[in-house]
Amino acid sequence: xESVGLHLPTLSVQEGDNSIINCAYSNSASDYFIWxxxxxxxxxxxxxxxxxxxxxxxxxxxxxxxxxxxxxLSLQIAATQPGDSAVYFCAETTQGGSEKLVFxxxxxxxxxx
Amino acid sequence: EAEVAQSPRYKITEKSQxxxxxxxxxxxxxxxxxxxxxxxxxxxxxxxxxDESVVDDSQLPKDRFSxxxxxxxxxxxxxxxxxxxxxxxxxxxxxxxxTVPPNGYTFGSGTRLxxx
Numbered sequence: 601x602e603s604v605g606l607h608l609p610t611l612s613v614q615e616g617d618n619s620i621i622n623c624a625y626s627n628s629a630s631d632y633f634i635w636x637x638x639x640x641x642x643x644x645x646x647x648x649x650x651x652x653x654x655x656x657x658x659x660x661x662x663x664x665x666x667x668x669x670x671x672x673l674s675l676q677i678a679a680t681q682p683g684d685s686a687v688y689f690c691a692e693t694t695q696g697g698s699e700k701l702v703f704x705x706x707x708x709x710x711x712x713x
Numbered sequence: 714e715a716e717v718a719q720s721p722r723y724k725i726t727e728k729s730q731x732x733x734x735x736x737x738x739x740x741x742x743x744x745x746x747x748x749x750x751x752x753x754x755x756x757x758x759x760x761x762x763x764d765e766s767v768v769d770d771s772q773l774p775k776d777r778f779s780x781x782x783x784x785x786x787x788x789x790x791x792x793x794x795x796x797x798x799x800x801x802x803x804x805x806x807x808x809x810x811x812t813v814p815p816n817g818y819t820f821g822s823g824t825r826l827x828x829x
Binding site: 609632634636641642643644645646649689691693695699700701702703704705706 | 717753754755756757758761769804806811812813815816817818820821822823825
């Protein structure tokens with residue numbers, strides 16, 4: 601079946617650098633996307649979302665980019681901090697369709713001090 | 714801030730034994746989800762409730778897994794008998810509505826199950 605996947609399983613950056621985490625999705629009907637952060641031993645926490653009628657959305661230190669042409673999402677974290685170390689998941693859904701959140705496999709971000 | 718409560722946090726059980734997990738969603742949230750997260754992977758939906766009714770259990774291995782939400786509030790997920798491959802994090806999430814709300818679902822901290 602269709603699924604959401606990530607390009608890189610791990611990413612290691614230096615504190616203060618910018619991080620970019622990528623996600624490919626294959627369900628062309630998906631119209632709502634969420635990035636979650638999961639710290640060790642905890643459940644996923646919402647970071648930022650984007651709807652398919654947008655191609656960019658910014659939050660505090662985070663930006664999500666959506667390229668519907670190539671079915672690609674990215675999460676950019678500015679000035680990465682040690683507290684950003686976690687596993688990041690993208691999730692997709694089709695509003696008005698199955699309405700279930702489908703998660704990708706995740707990227708582990710490690711921030712080195 | 715309202716939270717989804719789950720217990721226990723950790724559970725070690727021998728294969729072929731029965732195990733149960735409990736979830737208390739955010740007050741007033743009618744929709745409750747159980748997800749399974751195998752180490753190194755993303756969460757996968759097992760079952761979705763709307764109040765006390767099952768909306769979707771198509772991915773629930775019904776030969777050994779069962780889930781209930783008798784009064785439409787808290788929920789229990791049971792595995793009997795447990796198998797080695799059931800070792801995973803079991804996450805509960807809730808939502809105020811059946812459709813995916815803004816900001817997605819609220820997840821609990823999960824129950825880490827190890828089957829030995």
